[in-house]
Amino acid sequence: MKVAVPKETFPGEDRVALxxxxxxxxxxxxxxxxxxxxxxxxxxxxxxxxxxxxxxICTDRGEIFAADIVAQxxxxxxxxxxxxxxVARMKTGGIILGTCxxxxxxxxxxxxxxxxxxxxxxxxxxxxxxxxxMDVLSSMATVAGYRAVLLAAVELPKLFPxxxxxxxxxxATRVFVIGAGVAGLQAxxxxxxxxxxxxAYDVRPACREQVESLGGKFVELKLETEQxxxxxxxxxxxxxxxYAKQRELMAEVVAxxxxxxxxxxxxxxxxxxxxxAEAVAGMAxxxxxxxxxxxxxxxxxxxQAGQRVVEHGVVILGPTNxxxxxxxxxxQMFSSNVTKFLLNLVQEGAxxxxxxxxxxxxxxxxxxxxxxxxxxREALGLEPLAAATAEQAEQAEASIxxxxxxxxxxxxxxxxxxxxxxxxx
Numbered sequence: 001m002k003v004a005v006p007k008e009t010f011p012g013e014d015r016v017a018l019x020x021x022x023x024x025x026x027x028x029x030x031x032x033x034x035x036x037x038x039x040x041x042x043x044x045x046x047x048x049x050x051x052x053x054x055x056x057i058c059t060d061r062g063e064i065f066a067a068d069i070v071a072q073x074x075x076x077x078x079x080x081x082x083x084x085x086x087v088a089r090m091k092t093g094g095i096i097l098g099t100c101x102x103x104x105x106x107x108x109x110x111x112x113x114x115x116x117x118x119x120x121x122x123x124x125x126x127x128x129x130x131x132x133x134m135d136v137l138s139s140m141a142t143v144a145g146y147r148a149v150l151l152a153a154v155e156l157p158k159l160f161p162x163x164x165x166x167x168x169x170x171x172a173t174r175v176f177v178i179g180a181g182v183a184g185l186q187a188x189x190x191x192x193x194x195x196x197x198x199x200a201y202d203v204r205p206a207c208r209e210q211v212e213s214l215g216g217k218f219v220e221l222k223l224e225t226e227q228x229x230x231x232x233x234x235x236x237x238x239x240x241x242x243y244a245k246q247r248e249l250m251a252e253v254v255a256x257x258x259x260x261x262x263x264x265x266x267x268x269x270x271x272x273x274x275x276x277a278e279a280v281a282g283m284a285x286x287x288x289x290x291x292x293x294x295x296x297x298x299x300x301x302x303x304q305a306g307q308r309v310v311e312h313g314v315v316i317l318g319p320t321n322x323x324x325x326x327x328x329x330x331x332q333m334f335s336s337n338v339t340k341f342l343l344n345l346v347q348e349g350a351x352x353x354x355x356x357x358x359x360x361x362x363x364x365x366x367x368x369x370x371x372x373x374x375x376x377r378e379a380l381g382l383e384p385l386a387a388a389t390a391e392q393a394e395q396a397e398a399s400i401x402x403x404x405x406x407x408x409x410x411x412x413x414x415x416x417x418x419x420x421x422x423x424x425x
Contacts, residue, residue, distance in 0.1 A: 030349030092116030103268025145186030161195020285313030
């Protein structure tokens with residue numbers, strides 16, 4: 001059984017799917033690890049570090065994709081342009097795992113399915129206790145929330161803490177965080193550690209306790225409803241009337257804030273508009289907005305994806321890949337998630353496609369030439385697949401096991417933080 005890690009090709013993506021520290025765990029489980037040369041350099045992990053832990057370094061990307069399992073940070077879907085070059089390298093019966101934006105780019109999932117490879121989407125990890133250690137969304141949201149506050153601190157022409165000096169008293173920065181999911185909670189904690197006065201809002205009333213436990217003040221907008229939270233605990237998309245009233249009430253809080261950080265993103269859907277142009281105009285010059293949802297349209301009417309914009313004297317940042325800006329620790333967390341996932345998928349040196357395992361079933365989006373995930377089939381306008389019988393599940397497992405048996409040859413003889421998943425902030 002061979003797991004290979006290619007170098008990321010998405011522009012600015014400096015993370016790596018597996019770090020040297022996790023290689024021995026996989027080797028112990030009977031998995032040979034192969035790393036494309038230079039894959040970890042941008043995150044601070046040299047080829048020599050991987051070799052010291054038992055991995056093999058490869059310079060041929062085609063050989064990387066010939067492995068039984070390919071682990072990526074960004075698979076096709078989350079890497080639409082550069083990722084196309086790897087489609088021809090995907091093999092029938094092989095396995096690809098990584099983030100692939102399945103609900104936002106369902107057509108890409110179909111493209112992978114047509115290669116005959118199986119694709120596991122790490123964004124689809126179920127929100128269950130057993131899967132918390134594999135939850136890449138929570139891990140990366142933790143990094144993103146931290147980084148967002150640092151970006152705001154650099155742009156703001158003020159210090160965050162209150163200081164009493166011989167030259168006078170400096171007032172503490174007022175920070176407003178919209179969305180109290182994983183990224184939002186980390187932003188609250190970071191802003192509080194820097195000395196800011198922090199307020200936060202979330203459509204889910206249950207978030208109040210978490211916000212207050214971090215030293216923030218929960219903002220009441222009198223909009224919460226029993227339908228604001230889905231059965232998994234995530235914030236749901238609401239109707240236009242709800243968002244219109246929310247924007248109206250929120251504008252007052254925004255105007256009083258020096259820093260506003262928005263985190264409301266809904267997988268596969270346009271981000272809700274929370275801050276209008278008029279609300280931005282009501283802020284003091286020099287204030288900063290960090291819109292973490294610009295990849296899907298943004299929470300602020302004036303933000304632009306990947307750009308720094310100045311409107312009405314307010315700096316508006318629209319970062320789209322904050323975890324990649326802290327690649328060392330982001331890779332460490334991502335690698336831990338991937339390792340736990342692999343150890344659940346691979347048993348006794350072979351892939352066990354146990355379709356009764358909720359983790360495997362929910363993350364498997366393409367298999368045996370078809371898109372197999374119900375929500376993605378619906379997004380593509382495809383008919384639902386018939387429920388798999390126990391016999392079909394056994395056949396699927398047998399086919400994967402056969403494809404996963406390592407080919408013996410002399411050249412192949414080498415061997416955190418928050419638990420809640422953030423699909424929506």
